[in-house]
Amino acid sequence: MKRIHAAPGTISPVGPYSQAVISGHLVFTAGQIPSLGSFDEQPESFKGQVRQTFANLAAILETAGSSLSHIVKVNAYLTDPAQLEPFNEVYREILGHAPPARTTVCVQLWGVSLEIDCVAELIAKENGQ
Template identity: 35%
Template sequence: MKKRIQTDNAPAPTGPYSQAILEGGFVFISGQDGIHPNGESAGETIALQTEAALRNIESILKEAGGSLENLVFVTCHLDDLTEEKANEFNQAYRKYFNQVEKKPARITVGSQLLDGKVEITAIASIDR
């Protein structure tokens, strides 16, 4: 049975969607931008925005009863895929996943984002 996941420790949705949905043991997390839960920008760099997006994902997973360890697939949208910006993104991303034994599968794509430099969506498997 589909369950909506919502936490005050991540930004509230700005449109007609949920932060995440739990269904069939999987958590489907909507795109998280580089903003703090209060809606303020985390800063102008890809690194700061990546860290904020991953903190938001971590908070949503915690609300669902999981952690970064539960992630199975991550889609990362960057507004700039130059080597320099991709390296900056990877350094920030690595901080969150160095301790994760089984890192999630991932795709990183260049996207025209409405606001910000980063948006990350994720799928996690939560055993219930």
């Protein structure tokens, strides 16, 4: 098992956890938020926040040896049911080519409008590993 504490270009975890854990051929990410460089720096628009959250996930997955196109499961946490339609618009832009399984729930979060975590497959090496 391999743990990734902080991927380049992302904020470090605010608690005792890893941003990602690699187990077997899967990458499990911790929930990501729309931070740009610090917890307080976030895009103004909700769609921008969704895009930034996926950009943060992409950085973590790349560090782990995977990518957004290798995601098999997404868990999305929104803070307002009205966010679902704009969330789905951006989600289709990013993952619409072959959408993974997904759970979306409405919750109360600390100072952010959404959080997303995922499970992805590692990208196979040329030698089949």
